[in-house]
Amino acid sequence: MNVKKYLSKATIHFLIIVYIVFLLFPLVWVVSSSLKSTPEIYSGSPTILPQQITFDHYISVIEGQQVFLTMWNSVIVGIVSTILVLLIAVPSAYAMVRYKSIINSGILGWILVSQIFPVILVMIPLYVLLRYMGLTDSLVGLTLIYVVWSLPFVLWMMHGYVKSIPIELEEAAVIDGANRAQVIFKVLMPLLLPAIGASALFAFISAWNEFFFAFVLMKSPALATLQVELARYTGMEGQARTGPLAAASVIATIPSIILFVFMRKWLTTGLVSGALKG
Amino acid sequence: MDFIKKKKHTLYSKKEIGQIQLLFPVILLVSVFSLFPLLRGIYLGFTDYRLGDAISFNGFDNYAQLFNDEYFWDSFKIGMIWTFIVTALQVSLGLGLALLLNNKIKFVALYTVLILIPWATPPIIRGILWRQMYEPNAGAVNILLTDLGLITAPINWLTSFEYVIPAVIVAGVWGEISKAAIFLLAGLQTISNDLYEASKIDGAGLWDQFWHITLPVLKPVLAAIVSLTFMWNFNTFGIIWVLTQGGPGGMTRLPMLAAYEEGFRYGYIGYAAAIGNVMVIILSLMLFMYIRVQLRERKES
Incomplete structure (x- = not known):
């Protein structure tokens, strides 16, 4: 709908900017706090922008090391789970599209049904299972959970993308004498690369942002993820903590924002096309 | 759905054992x-x-206990209030x-990037941002309201019985508007x-167009967004955990927080699993009713 014909351009810009001010203000406020000195934060009449910029809080976060240690844990778990989920999902999506059988409907049906169940119901027996396997409070266990956690959506996305590739392309390659491996690596991979990129970003961000599983599973401070570490700070947030916590939050948010901006083109494709077809 | 449609193609006409091999990891993990x-x-x-302990089956004892559990009913009530209001506003x-x-x-491209930012912010950080916004003495909310002359004494938003619910709802909606907007924009x-x-x-006119063209065409996307956000909001944990840990006095103890506390x-x-079961039943009923209304409307039109 073109609102433009009824509202002036200026009004549209104005309304969008009202939204943006609301949506960005909390972040601006915290970025600003992270750059203010502690006395300025509690001066009684703080301003939106810092009167004097100081990097003390960032320095104290970096020197404290714990934030960087946990950030490193998050990066490792994120990258490993992303690679694993792609190794599993890409061939599976291909198999599901090209060889049609009852298993496919089973898997796709499961992906949808599993969305209804609250995490707590999965978490309880999973915790018991992982404890039995000795994988609670272990980055291996957490990585495994994140693979299973992002698998349904990645599989759903990849399934859609593989389906959009005409089978005639592959048949033509076979007629030209290509074997199965060549069909996959020379014909399919180049076409699927953007979809794989989008899935990778999605899987990484899911792991980076996830809190509940990590919170329940990871008990040693040295093995915590960044989200767990930051949540722990809020429990004991005193006056002096506002600045460092603001700085740590800014550091933790930057990777997510960068990755989101990269994958925004693909964010909607899966859900919207799914909704329109279903 | 169209993946069930059968297509005959020369390259893949015969069933291959390859499928099972390729799907094995998914089937195993799932x-x-x-x-x-x-x-x-x-x-x-x-x-x-x-x-x-050893596990022993006790039938419906947990549910009988839940039925009489005041804490559970409070948590269920606040869960419903939270889910309906956040979903509707979002x-x-x-x-x-x-x-x-x-x-x-x-500038539409620039606006879209800026709007993504709250969505990109992890739920825990959303909680931290709003804790700092609501900070009684140095938070932006109190300073702004004092400057505007709307309040005279600072309000302790997150520990006040009166204000805590609206306060967490604003924080919750803030982080979720972008998601709805981006999906609906793709639909539009x-x-x-x-x-x-x-x-x-x-x-x-503008209103006629919205009512007779935009809404009907957008309906499938809108229905998908409403059902998904409803489920996601009903299962909220992280942001509330950081903002209030369910307090003050259990006023913001959403069902997930209640189940977490009972279990872990x-x-x-x-007992925690029983809370989980009740949540599944409630969600399924809600979605069932919603889908029925949707289908009936589609039939009528």
């Missing part, structure tokens, strides 16, 4: 870490299991934003402009 835990979770809801504000962004005006972009041109010739703080695994 069975062991998703299907099994879920079924097991449902079962544990009918036991009195505590971590380390979808309607998101739709408004999507309609504004769906115009050929300058599928609507052909010819429809609007034609209706304009027929003399339709006090060790009543069976």
Whole structure:
């Protein structure tokens, strides 16, 4: 709908900017706090922008090391789970599209049904299972959970993308004498690369942002993820903590924002096309 | 759905064992870490299991106990209030934003990137941002309201019985508007402009167009967003945990927080699983009713 014909351009810009001010203000406020000195934060009449910029809080976060240690844990778990989920999902999506059988409907049906169940119901027996396997409070266990956690959506996305590739392309390659491996690596991979990129970003961000599983599973401070570490700070947030916590939050948010901006083109494709077809 | 449609192609005409091999990891992982835990979770809801103890089936005892559990009813009530209000605000504000962004005006690309930012912010950080906004003495909210002359003494938003619910709702909606807006914008972009041109010739106004073209065409996307956000919001944990840990006095103890505390703080695994089961039933009922209304409307029109 073109609102433009009824509202002036200026009004549209104005309304969008009202939204943006609301949506960005909390972040601006915290970025600003992270750059203010502690006395300025509690001066009684703080301003939106810092009167004097100081990097003390960032320095104290970096020197404290714990934030960087946990950030490193998050990066490792994120990258490993992303690679694993792609190794599993890409061939599976291909198999599901090209060889049609009852298993496919089973898997796709499961992906949808599993969305209804609250995490707590999965978490309880999973915790018991992982404890039995000795994988609670272990980055291996957490990585495994994140693979299973992002698998349904990645599989759903990849399934859609593989389906959009005409089978005639592959048949033509076979007629030209290509074997199965060549069909996959020379014909399919180049076409699927953007979809794989989008899935990778999605899987990484899911792991980076996830809190509940990590919170329940990871008990040693040295093995915590960044989200767990930051949540722990809020429990004991005193006056002096506002600045460092603001700085740590800014550091933790930057990777997510960068990755989101990269994958925004693909964010909607899966859900919207799914909704329109279903 | 179209994946069931059968297509005969020469290259893949014969069934190959390859499919099972390729699907094996998915089937294994899903069975062991998703299907099994879920079924097991449902079962544990009918036991009195505590971590380390033997499991014994106790039928509907947990549910009888839940029925008389005041804390559970409070948590259920606040869960419903939270889910309905956050979903309604998120979808309607998101739709408004999507309609504004769906115009050929300058800076739309820049606006879209800026709007993504709250969505990109992890739930825990959203909680931290709003804790700092609501900070009684140095938070932006109190300073702003004092400057505007709306309040005279600072309000302790997150510990006040009166204000805590609106305060957490604002924080919750803030982080979720972008998601709804971006999905709805993608839906809006599928609507052909010819429809609007034609209706304009027929003399339709802005409201007519919205009501008779945009809404009906957008309905499948809107229905998907409403159901998904409803489920996600009903299962909220992280942001509330950081903002209030369920306080003050359990006023913001959403069902997920209640289940977490029963299961992992006090060790009543069976009871926590029972809360999980009740949540599944409630969500399924809600979705069922919603889908029925949707289908009936589709039939009528």
